[in-house]
Amino acid sequence: MTAINIYFDNLKELIDRTFETQKDGMEKAARYIADCFRDGGMLYTFGTGHGHLLALEIFYRAGGMARVCPILDKKLMLHISAAGSTLEERDETWVPKLLEKYPIKKGDVLLAFSNSGRNAVPVLLAKEARERGAVVIALTSMQHSGVVTSRNRLNLRLFETADLVLDNGGILGDACVKAADGAMVGPTSTAVGAAILQAIVARVKELSLEEKFEADFFKSSNVDGGDEWNNRLIEKYQDIIPGLN
Numbered sequence: 001m002t003a004i005n006i007y008f009d010n011l012k013e014l015i016d017r018t019f020e021t022q023k024d025g026m027e028k029a030a031r032y033i034a035d036c037f038r039d040g041g042m043l044y045t046f047g048t049g050h051g052h053l054l055a056l057e058i059f060y061r062a063g064g065m066a067r068v069c070p071i072l073d074k075k076l077m078l079h080i081s082a083a084g085s086t087l088e089e090r091d092e093t094w095v096p097k098l099l100e101k102y103p104i105k106k107g108d109v110l111l112a113f114s115n116s117g118r119n120a121v122p123v124l125l126a127k128e129a130r131e132r133g134a135v136v137i138a139l140t141s142m143q144h145s146g147v148v149t150s151r152n153r154l155n156l157r158l159f160e161t162a163d164l165v166l167d168n169g170g171i172l173g174d175a176c177v178k179a180a181d182g183a184m185v186g187p188t189s190t191a192v193g194a195a196i197l198q199a200i201v202a203r204v205k206e207l208s209l210e211e212k213f214e215a216d217f218f219k220s221s222n223v224d225g226g227d228e229w230n231n232r233l234i235e236k237y238q239d240i241i242p243g244l245n
Contacts, residue, residue: 003177007186010176018169018192025166026196029111030203032135032164036109037067037204038213042240044104044129046071047113048089048121054113054139054193058201060244062220065201066233069241071102071125089119092152095128101242106133111197114138115174115189117145117158124152126161138162139193141170168192 033043045055045068055070073094074080098121104110112126117140130136138158142165145157159165170176170189177186208215216233219226238245 003179003186007177010186011188011191014169014176014188014192015195018167018196021169022166022196025164026200027203028164029137029166030200030207032109032137033065033200033204034207034211034213034215036107036135037065037208037215038211039107041107041109042104043068043109043111044071044102044134045069045111045113046098046122046125048077048119049085050190051113051115051122052077053190054197055111057194058197060218062218062222062226063201064218065204066216066218066237067241069102070243071098072243073098089121092120092124094121095124098125099128104129104132104134108134110134110136112136112138112158112162113140113193114158115141115144115168115170116148117141118148118151120152123150123156123158123161124154126158127154127156130161130163135164136162137164137166139166139168139196141172141174141189142167144170144172144174147172166196168196 036043045058047055058064059068059070075085077085110126110129112122114122126136126138140158142159145159150157168189169192173184174187174189175184176188179185204215205217218233219229221227221230234245
């Protein structure tokens, strides 16, 4: 059995376990987001480092929700300086700067992503968003977060700041395949996190149809009529979602 087999076996087992353990949480998350959309709120997404991949996973996506605003800054991502972004996500002064550009308020929902749940920026941003009256949903690894200390002045981890916690089931360190030299490779947090998010998106769509409230969804730009459909939504939301246009 090669490492490819082992990784896929581990991932399939983890996704199955995630469905069983997190299905109630995913239903609650979909309910929070559905209520947010029905009342005219915004869904914000935020993660640093590789967590920003999940912040983008449901933004401007074929079959995805239109009223989604990712909180992005290049210094907190990986493409400018990967090592630098690790230091930046521990700098608490980012939080007021981000909230100035992305004014999270009561009635909004924040999806916050951090596998370890320990670094200052996602934790303190989530705490501030909740204090402003937004619903905070944390997607994290409880096994990892549960055994590490925080890296912020309030001594909090992400799961301690949220209204709802979704556990990606990942192990300490994220990687799930042990190589012959003892190194751990094959992280699972992005794959499982994306599955959790897309399941929630599908349920929000279902709720909008069942309960007859407006919730705009994008189509693929690569199918006939997709550009026309999406351009209408871009025009509708471009003034309130930075980067959409």
